[in-house]
Amino acid sequence: MVSAAPIxxxxxVVIHDLNRGESGxxxxxxxxxxxxxxTMQRLVDQLSLLYGKRTGKSHGRFEADIVNFPVQVxxxxxxxxxxxxxxxxxxxxxxxxxSCAQGTASTGGxxxxxxxxxxxxxxxxxxxxxxxxxxxxxxxxxxxxSVYLDVKGFRLAGRVDLSQWAVGGDKYLxxxxxxxxxxxSDYFKQxxxxxxxxxxxxxxxxxxxxxxxxxxxxxxxxxxKDDFLRSAYTICKRYADNDIPxxxxxxSNELWPHAPEVLAESLVEADLNxxxxxxxxxxxLKKLVKFFGKTPNWKIEFDRKAISHGQIxxxxxxxxxxxSDLPSDLLSRLTEEYEEDGA
Numbered sequence: 119m120v121s122a123a124p125i126x127x128x129x130x131v132v133i134h135d136l137n138r139g140e141s142g143x144x145x146x147x148x149x150x151x152x153x154x155x156x157t158m159q160r161l162v163d164q165l166s167l168l169y170g171k172r173t174g175k176s177h178g179r180f181e182a183d184i185v186n187f188p189v190q191v192x193x194x195x196x197x198x199x200x201x202x203x204x205x206x207x208x209x210x211x212x213x214x215x216x217s218c219a220q221g222t223a224s225t226g227g228x229x230x231x232x233x234x235x236x237x238x239x240x241x242x243x244x245x246x247x248x249x250x251x252x253x254x255x256x257x258x259x260x261x262x263x264s265v266y267l268d269v270k271g272f273r274l275a276g277r278v279d280l281s282q283w284a285v286g287g288d289k290y291l292x293x294x295x296x297x298x299x300x301x302x303s304d305y306f307k308q309x310x311x312x313x314x315x316x317x318x319x320x321x322x323x324x325x326x327x328x329x330x331x332x333x334x335x336x337x338x339x340x341x342x343k344d345d346f347l348r349s350a351y352t353i354c355k356r357y358a359d360n361d362i363p364x365x366x367x368x369x370s371n372e373l374w375p376h377a378p379e380v381l382a383e384s385l386v387e388a389d390l391n392x393x394x395x396x397x398x399x400x401x402x403l404k405k406l407v408k409f410f411g412k413t414p415n416w417k418i419e420f421d422r423k424a425i426s427h428g429q430i431x432x433x434x435x436x437x438x439x440x441x442s443d444l445p446s447d448l449l450s451r452l453t454e455e456y457e458e459d460g461a
Contacts, residue, residue, distance in 0.1 A: 125163040126234040128154045130204040134212050136219065136226040136246070143216045143226060151205045161269065162232050165245050169275055169294075173366040173382050176295045176307070177391040178314035179288060187311025189214055193242060197233075197280050204233060211244075211309075218309040227274075239282075244310075245275035274306045289316060289391045314393060321396040322354070325364070326405050328388040332381060340426040347422065349373055351406040354398040365394045 131154065135146035152158060181187040189211055196207035208231045215229065227248040234241050250268035276293035283290040291312050295303050307314075329350050333343045350373055357364055370382040385392050404410075410419050418439075424430040431440040444452075 124159050126159075126166055126236045128159060128162055129233045129235055129240075131158060131162060131230070131232040132205060132208050134208065134229045134231070136212065136216060136229055138224070138226045143219050143224075145209075145212050145216055147209060147212065162230075162234060162243070164269055165230065165232075165272070165275075166234060166236075166241075166243060168270060168272075169243065169245070169277060170387060171383055172275075172294060173370075173386055174295050174394055175292045175386065176312065176314040176395055177289050177292045177393045178312045178316055179291055180283075181311045181313045183311075187308070189309060189311050193278065193280070193283075197240070197242075198284055215306075215309045218305040222305045224305065233280075240280040242278040242280055243275070244277070245272050246306075247272050274303060276306065276310045276312070278310075292391065295394055314395065316393065316396065318396045319399040319402060321364075321393055322399040322402045324388075324390040324392055325354070325385075325398070326402060328385050328390055328392060329406070331388060332384045335384070344422045344426040346373075347406045351403055354403050354406075355400065358398045358400045358403065361397055363395045363397055366392065 130151050132151045133148045135148075137144050137146055180190040184191055192202065192207045192210040192214075195202040196204060202210075211231065212229065219226065225248070227246040230243070230245045230247060232243045234243060248268050248271070250271070272294075274294060276291070279287065279290040291310060293303065293307055293310055293312055295307075329347060333346055338346060353369060353372055354364070356362070366382050366385050367378070370378040370385065374381040407422055408419060409422070411417065420430055425432065429441070429443045431442075432438075433440070
């Protein structure tokens with residue numbers, strides 16, 4: 119059997135344990151950074167892939183307050199300043215995680231921290247995994263208990279796009295928020311120091327771009343595309359009118375009910391870092407249902423339906439619009455104008 123090609127180049131990886139005891143949480147550190155075996159490569163690739171597909175993520179940047187949110191300091195020392203090695207940086211991070219977990223209902227777990235590289239970009243992935251009790255068949259066809267890592271069931275994880283952060287990018291940090299899991303994930307957000315107060319207008323613009331990309335990749339005809347984007351507009355406007363936070367999973371179930379998981383996966387993998395929790399802004403939403411344009415001599419605004427119904431024809435090659443079914447008042451005025459010119 120041929121092994122699948124690695125998805126990520128693993129530069130460093132370590133496992134520490136965060137254990138809950140009678141007096142609070144304690145760190146059981148790994149002895150050192152680990153050798154990248156075939157099993158470790160498969161595990162990190164799986165975690166990275168699952169994290170990318172998960173809905174319920176919030177995106178943002180590091181908090182400006184480095185005193186109360188110091189994880190960024192240790193990452194800077196490791197990745198940018200090269201003054202601390204990977205293992206020591208992760209131990210410093212674990213001390214912060216332990217402090218943030220104190221007083222919460224968390225049960226702790228195995229903390230995987232991996233510095234990975236993919237498509238020439240560096241990421242730091244942090245995930246908390248727990249053991250799961252299962253069963254295995256022995257060589258003599260008996261069944262026995264088997265403890266394994268619950269890789270698919272992880273609920274706490276975060277990722278830093280180190281490359282974007284290093285060059286001053288705006289949205290480079292994400293963490294799993296999860297539907298109805300705010301209390302669970304709050305301490306993990308505090309640990310990472312994630313400021314997710316991104317302007318709603320930017321989030322809405324990203325969502326529009328992702329929806330248009332999905333419509334194009336799905337090869338919808340004009341009528342289907344118009345209905346799809348118009349439905350998206352209706353849902354998002356309802357969110358905006360009623361101050362309802364956007365959630366990828368809920369939104370996808372309503373907009374694309376016959377295959378919501380396909381739309382949700384497309385939205386979270388759109389490389390636009392679409393967050394849960396923002397309330398759509400009404401201003402950019404109009405782009406879902408209307409086209410606008412102007413020059414010094416004219417301006418135009420028309421509904422997408424005008425294209426799907428054939429009232430406006432766009433010739434991409436010639437760069438022209440042909441408009442039919444002109445309103446009677448405009449048609450009369452133009453006719454009168456041209457008759458006078460010809461007299």
